[in-house]
Amino acid sequence: xxxxxxxxxxxxxxxxxxxxxxxxxxxxxxxxxxxxxxxxxxxxxxxxxxxxxxxxxxxxxxxxxxxxxxxxxxxxxxxxxxxxxxxxxxxxxxxxxxxxxxxxxxxxxxxxxxxxxxxxxxxxxxxxxxxxxxxxxxxxxxxxxxxxxxxxxxxxxxxxxxxxxxxxxxxxxxxxxxxxxxxxxxxx
Numbered sequence: 436x437x438x439x440x441x442x443x444x445x446x447x448x449x450x451x452x453x454x455x456x457x458x459x460x461x462x463x464x465x466x467x468x469x470x471x472x473x474x475x476x477x478x479x480x481x482x483x484x485x486x487x488x489x490x491x492x493x494x495x496x497x498x499x500x501x502x503x504x505x506x507x508x509x510x511x512x513x514x515x516x517x518x519x520x521x522x523x524x525x526x527x528x529x530x531x532x533x534x535x536x537x538x539x540x541x542x543x544x545x546x547x548x549x550x551x552x553x554x555x556x557x558x559x560x561x562x563x564x565x566x567x568x569x570x571x572x573x574x575x576x577x578x579x580x581x582x583x584x585x586x587x588x589x590x591x592x593x594x595x596x597x598x599x600x601x602x603x604x605x606x607x608x609x610x611x612x613x614x615x616x617x618x619x620x621x622x623x
Contacts (some may be wrong), residue, residue: 447571448503449580451564456495457588459488462553474536476606476616480525484550485599487518492592493559499580511561519554524548571621
C-alpha cells in the first residue's frame with residue numbers, strides 16, 4: 436500500500452471519534468435543554484447517567500487529542516456499561532403498573548430509558564469503529580485529530596461538562612442531592 440493511500444485512510448478513526456463525541460454532546464444538550472427550558476431537574480440517578488456520558492465523551496476526547504489507544508476505547512466501553520447499569524436500575528424502579536416514571540418523555544420514552552438505549556448504542560458504535568478501521572487497514576496509534584471541526588466539537592463538549600458541573604453544584608450544594616429535586620438548593 437502506498438504512503439499516500441495510507442495517509443488518506445488514517446483519519447477514519449479520528450473522524451469517527453469526533454462524531455462519537457458530537458453524539459455524546461447531543462445527548463447532554465437535550466438533557467440540559469429539558470433541565471433549563473422545562474425546569475426538569477435531574478434526579479441523583481439522572482446525574483450519574485450524565486456523569487457516565489461525560490466519561491464516555493472523555494474517552495472520545497482522549498482518542499481525538501492524544502491519538503487512538505485501546506485504553507481510551509476501554510474507557511468508552513466501561514463507561515457505557517456503567518451508564519447502562521445505572522439506567523437499568525432506574526428503569527427497574529419505574530416498572531410497576533401505574534408508575535408514571537420520572538420526568539417527561541421524549542418520543543414516548545423517559546430519559547433513563549433513552550440513556551440505556553444510548554449506552555448500548557455506544558458499545559455498538561465502538562464495534563463499528565473497530566470494523567471500519569480494520570476495513571481501511573489502519574488500526575491503533577492514529578495521530579490526534581486537529582482542525583476547526585475537531586476544536587469546535589471539543590469546545591461544545593467542554594462547555595456542556597462545565598455547565599452540567601455548575602448546575603449540579605447549584606442543585607445539590609455540597610451535600611447529597613434530593614431524591615426528587617424541585618428547586619436549585621443554592622439559588623433559593
